[in-house]
Amino acid sequence: NTQYPDLVIVGAGLFGLTVAQQAVEHAGARVHIIDVRDHIGGNAYSYFDKETGAEIHKYGAHLFHTSNERVWKYVNRFTEFTNYVHRVYATHDGVVYPLPINLGTINQFFGKAYTPAEAKALIEEQAGELAGTDPQNLNDKGIQLIGRPLYEAFIKNYTAKQWQTDPAELPASIIKRLPVRFNYDNRYFKDTWEGLPKDGYTAWFERMIDDPRITVELGVDFFDETQPYNRKALQAAGVPVVYTGPIDRYFDYELGDLKWRTVDFKEVRYAEDDHFGCPVMNFSDSDVPYTRAIEFRNFNPERADSYTPGRTVVWEEYSRFAERGDEPYYPINTDEDKALYARYAEKAAAEPRTVFGGRLGTYKYYDMHNVIDTALTAYEEQVAPLLG
Ligand code: FAD
Numbered sequence: 001n002t003q004y005p006d007l008v009i010v011g012a013g014l015f016g017l018t019v020a021q022q023a024v025e026h027a028g029a030r031v032h033i034i035d036v037r038d039h040i041g042g043n044a045y046s047y048f049d050k051e052t053g054a055e056i057h058k059y060g061a062h063l064f065h066t067s068n069e070r071v072w073k074y075v076n077r078f079t080e081f082t083n084y085v086h087r088v089y090a091t092h093d094g095v096v097y098p099l100p101i102n103l104g105t106i107n108q109f110f111g112k113a114y115t116p117a118e119a120k121a122l123i124e125e126q127a128g129e130l131a132g133t134d135p136q137n138l139n140d141k142g143i144q145l146i147g148r149p150l151y152e153a154f155i156k157n158y159t160a161k162q163w164q165t166d167p168a169e170l171p172a173s174i175i176k177r178l179p180v181r182f183n184y185d186n187r188y189f190k191d192t193w194e195g196l197p198k199d200g201y202t203a204w205f206e207r208m209i210d211d212p213r214i215t216v217e218l219g220v221d222f223f224d225e226t227q228p229y230n231r232k233a234l235q236a237a238g239v240p241v242v243y244t245g246p247i248d249r250y251f252d253y254e255l256g257d258l259k260w261r262t263v264d265f266k267e268v269r270y271a272e273d274d275h276f277g278c279p280v281m282n283f284s285d286s287d288v289p290y291t292r293a294i295e296f297r298n299f300n301p302e303r304a305d306s307y308t309p310g311r312t313v314v315w316e317e318y319s320r321f322a323e324r325g326d327e328p329y330y331p332i333n334t335d336e337d338k339a340l341y342a343r344y345a346e347k348a349a350a351e352p353r354t355v356f357g358g359r360l361g362t363y364k365y366y367d368m369h370n371v372i373d374t375a376l377t378a379y380e381e382q383v384a385p386l387l388g
C-alpha cells in the first residue's frame, strides 16, 4: 500500500512547480510531483549543448517578460535575470528587416526617409481599401492595419506557414497583438521587466523545488494504472491532485478533441562563430518552408567566453496541426474549440479534489508569467483549502 503525500502534482512545468513551492512554504505540505517526460520544467526546459556551449530551449525559444510585479518579485527569488531584450528580424525577398513593423521596416521597404507623420499618412492611404469596415478574418484585418504591400510582404505568407490555413479563414484576433510602430522602437515586448535566467532555465526550476518535502518522479504517466500515482488510485484514496496535462485527455476525450498546433524543429549546425547575428530570424516568404530559425548562442551574448569558437547551432521551426500523441503547443481557439473547452471546464469544476491548471489544463495561450500568476492564485484559492 502506497503511503500518499499531502498533494500530488501532475506535470513539472511552471504551474506545477509554483504550486509545489507554495504548498511547502505556506502549508508545510509533503508534495509528490510526477511528469511523463524525463526532465522538469515542462515546455520551458533547457539544456546546454555540449558541442557549442549554447543553452538550447528544447521546446522552442522562451523569453521571460512580465509587467506583473507579484510575478517579477516571485521569480527573482529563484534566479537572477540577464539584461536581454528581445528583438526579431525578418528576411523577405533576400533583404533583412527589423520587426515588429516599425519606421525602420517601412523606410527600408519603400526605400524612403519618411518621418513618423509621413509614414502614418502613407499607411492610412494604403489601408484605405478597407477603411470603415470591421474585418473578422486575419487577411482583411492585416490589410486594414498596415496596408496591402506590407501585409503581403511580412504577414500573409508567414501566417499561412504558421497556421497551415489560408489567412482569410483565420480569426482577426491572431494579429491584433502584432503592433505597428511609427518610430524606430524595435523592442518585441512592451513589458516592464524582461530577461533570461542567468544560469539557465533548468537551474531556476531546480531551485524552486529544492526542499526535502518535495519529491519528483520522472517518466511516470498519470494515466498508467500500473503505477501508484494514477488518476483512479488517487481519486479512491482522496488525495488532492493538481493536474496540468491536457484537460480533454483527463476526461478520456469523451466530448471530443481540443485542437492544437505543434512545432517540429530541425537542428542545423554551422562551422561559424555566428550564423544570423541575432537570436531569431523570421522568414516571411513561402519559398522557405520553416517559419523562423533560432540561433541559441545569441540569446546569451554574456556567455561568449564559454562558447566553442567556429561552431553554432540553429533550430528551424516547422509549424503544423497537432494529432493525438504530438506535443500540444498552441491552442487553436476557434469558437468551436472555446465552446468545447467550456464543457470540459464544467466537468473539471465538478471534480472536488482535482485542480486543473496551466496551459494544457485550461486550454489557454499563456506565457510563463501568466502561468506563474494563475498558479499563485490557484494555490491560494483552490489548493490551500484542500490541504486542510
Ligand atoms: P507545461 O510546461 O506544458 O507543463 C506540463 C507538464 O505536464 C509537462 O511537462 C508534461 O510532460 C506533463 N504532463 C502532461 N500530461 C501528463 C501525464 N499524463 N502524466 C504526467 N505528466 C504529464 N512563454 C513565455 O513566457 N515566453 C516565451 O517566449 C514563450 N515561448 C514559447 C514557445 C513555444 C514553442 C511554446 C510551446 C511555449 C512558449 N511559451 C512562452 C509558453 C510557456 O511554455 C508556458 O506558458 C509554460 O511553460 C507552461 O507551463 P505549464 O506548467 O502550464 O505547462
Ligand code: UDP
Pocket: 090, 099, 154, 155, 156, 158, 159, 162, 174, 175, 178, 282, 284
Ligand atoms: N506574424 C507574422 N509575421 C511575423 C511574425 C508574426 O505574420 O514575422 C503573425 C503570425 O500570424 C503569428 C502572429 O503574428 O501567428 C503572432 O506571432 P508571434 O511571433 O508574436 O507569436 P508566437 O508564434 O511566438 O506565439
